[in-house]
Amino acid sequence: MQIRKKKQKSVPPVSTASLPDIVFMLLFFFMVTTVMRETSLKVVHIIPKAKEVAKLERKSLVAYIHIGPPLKPLQSIYGTEPRIQLDDAFATPKDIPTFVESVKAATSEPEIPLLTYSLKVDRETKMGIVVDVKQELRKAQALKINYSTSKIVDKEALQ
C-alpha cells in the first residue's frame, strides 16, 4: 500500500539570465588587475629567494633582462649555457646599451630617472654574465636595478 502519493510537481528551471553578468564581472576584474604578458620567455629561470625584498611598483617603468639557460626545445640550437634575453630575442652584453636606449626612448622625459631594470636571473647562473650585464648597464647610465627575488616567509615574524 502506498502511503505517500507521488508528487507531480516539477522543479522550476533555475534562471541563468544573470550568469553573463557574473562572468562579465569576473572578466572585468581580471582585465583591471592584470598586466598583459609582453614577451614570451626563451630562457628558464628559477629566481632565488631573499628576505629583504621590496615590491616593484609601476610596471610600465620596469624593463626586464632575463638571464638563464635556454628552454629545452631551443637547447639544440643555443646550447645549455646561460644566455641573456632582451625583449623577445637572445642578446649579448654588447646589445644592452641599444636596449637601454630603446627603453629610454619609449619613456617620457620626466620619467626616465624612475626607470628600473629588473634582472631576472636563474639562481644557478655564474656571476660572470651578471657582472658583464651590470657593467654595460653602468656604461649606459642605467643605474637603478632590481635583482628579482621572491620573498621568504620569515617564521620569526609570524610568531
Added chain:
Amino acid sequence: MARSKREIQEINAGSMADIAFLLLIFFLVTTTMDVDTGLMRVLPPYVEEPPEDQPDVIKRNVFVVLANSADNLLVEDEYMQVEDLKDAAKEFILGKPNDPTDMAFPEFEPASNKPESYDLVIKYWGANKLVSKQIISLQNDRGTSYELYIAIQDALASAYQEVRDEVAKERFGKKYDDLANGNEQEQEQAKAVKKLVPQRISEAEPKDIGQ
C-alpha cells in the same frame, strides 16, 4: 494608418555566458598576476678608469667579504657560512663606540666632525654622537653562483635593517620601516636613522680566477 503590431522578438541571450567565458579564459591565459619583488640596488656610475688615489680607508673600518668560484665565503680572513654572515655584519656595523682600545671594529667619529652630512644626527642625538666609519666591501669571482651572491646581498641588507631597527627603537620607540612610512616628522626621524647607519656596501670589480 494602422500600425503593424508585430512583436519584437527577444534576443536569445543564452550564448552570452559562453562568449563571456571565452573572453575570461583568454584574459586568464594571457595575463600575469605575479607581484614582482626584488632587491633594489643603485649601481655606481661608470668611470673609464678607476681613480688612482683611492680614498685611504683604514683597514679596520672595512668589513671584507670575499666569495670564490667554489661558493666559499671568506669574511675578514675567516671561513664563514652564509647563514652566519648576517650576525657577523651586524656586530661589525654596531661596533664598540665607547671602547677606544678596541682594534677589531671600525673607528667612530663625533657627528660634529662633519656637520653638513650629519645635520640630522646632530639634531636628534646631539653633536657628540659617535658615528661609525664602517664600510662593507664585497668581492666575488666570476664563477660565484648568483644564488650565493643574492644570499650575501640579502644578509648584508638584513644586517643593516636590523641595526636601523634597533637604533630607531632605542631613540624613537618605533621600527625603522614604521618611521619611514609615518608622518612627516617620523619620516625625518627615519632619515636621521639612515644618516646614522648608512648602508655602505662597496662592490669591487670581480676577479677572474678559477673558472
